[in-house]
Amino acid sequence: MSALVQIQHVNKSFKDHQVLHDIHFEVTEGEIICILGESGSGKSTLLRIIGGLEDADQGDVTVDDETITGPANNLVPGYDFINFVTQHFKLEQFRTVRDNIYSVISYYAQSDADDRIHELLELCKLSEKAEAYPRELSGGQQQRVAIAMALADEPFLLLMDEPFSNLDVNMKTQIRGEIVEILRKAEVTVIFVSHDPVDAMAIADRVIILEDGHIAQIDTPQKIYQEPTSPYAAKFLGPINYLKVDGKPIGVRPEQIKIHKEGEHEGKVTKCIFMGMHYHVWLTSDIADKTILLYHSSALNIGQAVHFNLMTTEIT
Numbered sequence: 001m002s003a004l005v006q007i008q009h010v011n012k013s014f015k016d017h018q019v020l021h022d023i024h025f026e027v028t029e030g031e032i033i034c035i036l037g038e039s040g041s042g043k044s045t046l047l048r049i050i051g052g053l054e055d056a057d058q059g060d061v062t063v064d065d066e067t068i069t070g071p072a073n074n075l076v077p078g079y080d081f082i083n084f085v086t087q088h089f090k091l092e093q094f095r096t097v098r099d100n101i102y103s104v105i106s107y108y109a110q111s112d113a114d115d116r117i118h119e120l121l122e123l124c125k126l127s128e129k130a131e132a133y134p135r136e137l138s139g140g141q142q143q144r145v146a147i148a149m150a151l152a153d154e155p156f157l158l159l160m161d162e163p164f165s166n167l168d169v170n171m172k173t174q175i176r177g178e179i180v181e182i183l184r185k186a187e188v189t190v191i192f193v194s195h196d197p198v199d200a201m202a203i204a205d206r207v208i209i210l211e212d213g214h215i216a217q218i219d220t221p222q223k224i225y226q227e228p229t230s231p232y233a234a235k236f237l238g239p240i241n242y243l244k245v246d247g248k249p250i251g252v253r254p255e256q257i258k259i260h261k262e263g264e265h266e267g268k269v270t271k272c273i274f275m276g277m278h279y280h281v282w283l284t285s286d287i288a289d290k291t292i293l294l295y296h297s298s299a300l301n302i303g304q305a306v307h308f309n310l311m312t313t314e315i316t
């Protein structure tokens with residue numbers, strides 16, 4: 001597969017504050033990429049530069065071999081083959097679902113527009129809601145209308161800024177699952193920004209960890225989880241313990257620590273909390289400066305002495 005998006009050595013400052021440093025990566029057609037980083041790390045600025053809504057100071061962005069330039073070079077910033085979805089998507093309240101989608105492609109010949117709307121309603125599982133108004137829809141259904149609208153004119157690239165951050169926590173998993181299914185079926189290339197590692201792991205083919213405007217790591221979620229190249233990248237995808245074994249510092253995920261009566265290392269339980277599927281257990285041990293977190297299938301007593309093994313590939 002060829003690279004649809006190429007970002008080459010992009011730098012960006014606001015006054016004397018450099019927010020992006022030599023950003024360089026490619027996105028293959030059909031890939032879903034998540035840009036993950038702390039607040040202020042430069043995620044939205046990077047997304048806006050890719051979409052032509054912000055000027056880079058240096059560097060190049062191309063999408064399908066077309067050079068993307070920002071507002072300094074375009075009277076109307078943005079490109080018709082790149083669509084944005086944000087958490088604040090706006091549906092027209094006095095238009096039905098069908099008419100909201102139609103508003104994006106009203107310049108199509110009527111029969112083409114009707115066919116496309118039919119396809120999108122099916123894809124986004126909204127066929128039965130075609131004549132409903134936004135106020136008659138659930139949050140997830142409204143989100144799917146926003147996605148249908150973003151896909152309507154068949155963009156090459158979809159840019160999504162924190163698309164799931166406004167969702168109710170209880171509904172987030174389901175809605176996120178529905179959206180990713182739609183995006184996969186549509187075979188659209190997606191770059192989305194999030195600060196939530198679960199979004200990244202549940203959706204992305206590859207994750208870009210942005211630290212203070214620098215790319216800390218780009219890889220699959222699995223690889224970053226198992227082999228992070230820095231403590232910043234490691235902590236972003238989930239809790240991690242830093243231990244010292246044979247004089248060597250290593251990072252170990254909680255699920256890589258197994259309590260066993262003949263375990264190699266010793267510890268003492270300081271806290272144990274029931275979490276549904278398992279207990280979160282905290283231990284003190286000679287091999288760690290801070291308490292160690294692990295998951296265990298049954299309750300342990302505070303003060304109880306335990307032995308444990310590390311089932312690790314090392315995370316340094």
Ligand SMILES: Nc1ncnc2c1ncn2[C@@H]1O[C@H](COP(=O)(O)OP(=O)(O)OP(=O)(O)O)[C@@H](O)[C@H]1O
Pocket residue numbers: 014019037038039040041042043044045046195
């Ligand atoms: N138009 C602007 N003018 C001046 N500074 C800006 C502008 N836009 C962003 N910044 C600054 O650039 C830095 C990066 O902002 P950006 O919004 O890209 O970060 P982010 O990672 O998306 O953060 P968040 O997760 O909070 O949205 C921040 O320090 C922000 O204050």
